[in-house]
Structure formats: structure tokens, C-alpha cells
Amino acid sequence: MASNQVRIIGGTEGRSALTELRELVGELVASRDLLSQLTIRDIKLRYKQAVMGFGWALLMPILVVSAGSIVRLAISSTAGHGLGLQSLAGVTIKSLPWAFFVGSVSFATASLTGNTSLVSKIYFPREVLPLSCVLAQAVDTLVGGVVVAIAVPFMGARLTWALLWIPVIALLIFMFTAASCLFLSCANLFFRDVKYLVQVLLMFGIFFTPIFYEPGMLGARAYLVMLNPIAPLVEGARLVLMNGHNLLEPLTPGTSGTDVWSPWYLGYSAAWAICGLVGGTLIFHRVQYLFAEYL
């Protein structure tokens, strides 16, 4: 099969984005073994010489939950009622996707600049470098997910048909994270200070994402925090698990406590995830010929 393959380098300007996307998907499928090898490498390295082993996978969510508990305690004391198990469960559920996003983005941002010798010497689809970071982080998140899945039923989570939304939300979070990682990894290659910017954004990002609090607590301004594409996804996950809410139906304050929801929120996040992934991969693919020159 290989001998019939003809590859032309150069003179390829003016191809449509669709042709490029098709070529890119083909390349990625062809390099699935490489993607899995790099993911295995990342996971092995993370656990090989680490005393904590798989405890690493839980460290970040546990920290988020602990911090969240303190914040919730403060809020509930001010409001004058006790700290409910329900609100702790909410923080626990949301800590997982957040830890996944933060972990993926912080590893992936340096994935191209950290593999200089590979990128400047050997040809392979460069997308696999940031994507393997996301996949390795996804494995961590799965481990954490098992623990959360065992814990939340005791904290008031309900087994309903609405749980079918969880795979959809997981997929959208994965897509949005992959898109961010592709974009930031190549941005960091061209502008080396991007990684510092990312650090700062991730540090304060938790305040712009409803992890420690629910958007409903913002009252009429709830939509503001929902502008963050991750916000509807984490909030959706909580509503599905804790309230058994069908995400196609809106929620207004009053009907069910302070919770707010609109199906448009989900559509908004989905648009970000899909457009981001298509755009991110296209940008990445178009500029990857410049990687070796700029490294």
C-alpha cells in the first residue's frame, strides 16, 4: 500500500479547510499507536518514581474539594444556615472536570517546547504531543471518577435517566480541553511567555468558574459566569447528578431553590467545544510547518 502513496510537499496553498481537516484526521488515525505510546509514557512517568502512585490522580480533586468546603462553610455561616452535604457533593462533582482541565492545559502548554529534539528533528503529526497530555490526564480523571462515583450516592446524588447527559458533558469537556491544549501549545511555541499567562489564568480561573459556588448564588447575574464555556458543563453535571435534571428544560430561581439553567447554556458550551476543536486543530495544522523554525 505504501508504495502507491504519493506525497507532494510545497505548492499546497489555497486548499480548502475541509481537505485539510480530512488529511489531518487521516494522519491522526494513522498515528493512533504513537498517540497511545505517548499517553502510556506520560502515565508511566507520572507514576513510576512517585511515592504516591495513583494518589496523584486524587490529590488535585481532594484539594479542590477541601478548598471548596471552606468557601462553602464561609458562605453558609454568613447566610445563617448549616453546611449541607448537598453543597459538598456539588463541589466534589465539579472538582473532577476542573482538575482535568487544569491538569491537561498546564501539561499540554509546554508539550511542544518540552520536546524540542522530537519536534525539530523527526516528522510525526505534532498534534499527538498535546493530545497525549489530555489523554494521560483523562486516565487520571477516570481514577478520580471512580472514587467520586462511589462517594456521591452517599451525599445525595440520584440515579435517574438524566445521568445519560453525563457522557455528553464529558465529551464536550474533553473536546473543549483538547481545543484549548492544541491552541495553547502552539501559542507557547511562538510566544514563550504564554505559559506564564496560562499559569495566572488557571490560578484565578477557579473564581470565574462555578466550582466553589453555584451560578444561582449570583442571582440575576448568573449568566455572567456562564459566559465561561466550562461553567455550563460543570454546572450541568451537578444538576444532572444531584437534581436528576434534564438539561433540555430550563430552570428559573424559585421553581427549584436558587438553581438556574437554560438549554442555551449547553448549546453555547457545545458551540465553543466544536468550533474550538475544529479551529484549534486547523490553526495547529497550518502552523506546524513553522515549529522547527521557531523552536
Added chain:
Amino acid sequence: MSEPRIVVDHLWKRFRRGERQDSLRDLVPALFRRLTPGRKEPELGANDFWAIRDVGFEVQEGEALGIIGPNGAGKSTMLKLLNRILRPTSGTIRLHGKVSALIEVAAGFHPDLTGRENIFLQGAIIGMRRAEIARKLDSIIDFAGVERFIDTPVKRYSTGMSARLGFAVAAHLDPDILLIDEVLSVGDMAFQEKCIARMKQFKASGVSIIFVSHNMQAVSDLCDHALSLRSTVQHYGSAQDVIQSYVTAMGSEGGTLGHPDVNIGPVVLRNAEGRDVTTATSGERLQLEVTYTARRDLTGVHFGLLLHRTTDGLLVYDANFTDKELGIRQWRSGEPVTIRFDLTATVTRGQYHFDTHVAETGTGVLLARRNPAMLLRVDELRTWAGIANLAVTASARTTERVASAVRV
């Protein structure tokens, strides 16, 4: 003949000299500068240069092309263009079949992973399937000769060991086109020979090879054709001819003095029949005639004759002949002296060149030098490698039984 495996057509590659803006902090002022009118950059800006200028060549199935040239001539850039790491500024490359590269064979290794784990990782990076690696695993480990350390992290390997392991993985590729860049500089002699043997095997099985090297001997061993590069194609043709002209060009740059006191030339090389030659068979009698013309009155000088092996620069012969022993008493300004060196080409197959100079005997001050003065290619079929032709003849004394067995 079928269509060539590699067709490079009018290839250009532009690079930028100096610092790029590689932080956002620098980008903002740079964007402002670009927005101000009348400051647009021309096609080739003051800071741009052509690393590759209008290069074209073809490589057939089972053919090896050597790319030679001084440092910074664009050899590695050429390989990166072929390997899709860089994109040409203009021009095209057509590649038929699967391309693999023997460049930085251990680049994908991670020090904390074991040899075995790294084989799978590096194999995947250079484009092998997992199943394929698993099938070839034993053979790879055997080729690298690291059986005892295969489950040891690579960080405990010596440099040579990890290079051997890297090459072993690459040697088990199954490409149609193979790009090779100076991989031979690692590993000991035995391993280098193993590498060369493997490359020849690749070539024999129909793989098209592009080989970038400073080792002229290796290029002339492996390659049919060669291309001497210096941003543009300087010479392109049979490996022997290109290496010859490359070395000649190198020599004319560094091998002559600015204001010599003696003019050297013409130089003539003849065989026993008196014909002008540049090629001889090993052991053949040759006559080298060099004419030296003094530019001032000279006494107490000697004439040096040297022979270098062109492909690797090895000095094969170096001798001086004084004016006294040649019977030159009064060498006046403007007077030509022709010296005939009778010699036997007792060297093995290869590419050589003569180098001659005139120097003051007492002080050793160099008065003139010409290198290369004359090129000599020696053809011979018996020897495989080496320098000197020992004029060996072999004969055997056997019993009748052994002799008859040999005949069978």
C-alpha cells in the same frame, strides 16, 4: 525506467537571520511597527537569506544520493524539507512511498523508561505499528546488543548504547525512501560497519536513500550519485566526480598562498604509455610533471610532494626534494623548472589528490603551494578497504582431498 521515487523541483527555502520576536511582550511593539505605513517587508528582507536556492534533483528506486557541502550549506535544511519538518518557500518535492529518517535516532528516548519501553516509544515516533515492533522486538534487541540491559532505564545506558538501541529500532523500518544524516558519528568502529552494512542492505532491497555526510569515504562507498550543495547546487552527478570537484573547490580556497614567490603549473599526470590520465589501476607506474616558475632569485629551496586520500583527507605520502639533489644551482627570477616525479600507485582503490609546494630549506618558510595539484582515481578490484597496495598474491598448499573438495 519508472518514475523517480524522489523528485525535487526548483526548491527554495528562506530563513531569517537574527532574533525573532518570541514573546508576547515583543509582539505588541512589533505589530505597531507593522501597522505604520510604508514599512512593508520586501520579498527578501535585509535579515532574510536563502538557505536553499533553486535546488532540483531526482532519486530512482534503489539509488543512493549523497549530499555534501561545507557547514551551513543547507544540507540539514534539505533533509528537513524532505522530511516535512520544514515547508519550502517555493518549489515542490514529490515523494513516492513511505519516508523514514535516520536522524537523531535516539531523540524520542525518555531516560526514565527502560530499553524495552523506549523501543516501543521510539518505534511509534518513527512511524512503526505496535504489532510490527512487537514482532521485531527480539531482532531489534539483538541488533543493538543490549540484551542484558533491556529492562534497565535508558538513563543508565552509555551514550553509545542508547545510540545503538536507537539505530537498531530505525534499522528495522520498512521504508521506500530513507533519509540519513550523520548517524555514523556515534558508536564504535564495529557498530559503524554494521550501520553501513545495513544501509547497503536497504539500498539493495530497492530503498531510495539520501545520505548527508562529511565523510567522503562513506558517501563514495554508499552513493551512486552525489550533489554538492552550497545553498545552490554546485555539482550534481556521479559520486566520484562530485566528491572530486568538491575537494578541488575546497582546496582552491585554502590551499594556495596569497602572494607566492613561485608560480606552480602546469601539472601533468601521465601513465607508462605517455598518455594524460586521471585514473590509474593500483600498482601502475605514473609520471607526474610539475613546472615551477620563480618570481625572484631563489637558492636553498625544496620541493614537496604529498598525496592525500580525497574522501577522508588522509595523508598518504609526504616527501621533500631539495634543489641540490635535483641539480638546481641558480634559480633566477622568471625561470621555469619542470620536475618529473616517477612513482608507483601502490595505493588501494579510492580517490586521491596530489599536493605540492616549494619552501625555503633552512627556515621552512612556504613560498608557494598548490593543493590539489592533480587528482588521481585508483581503480582496483581485489581490495575492499585499506590504504596501501601490498602487491599480495595468494596461493594454497593442500592435500589432493582438500583441493578436490574446494572444487565442489
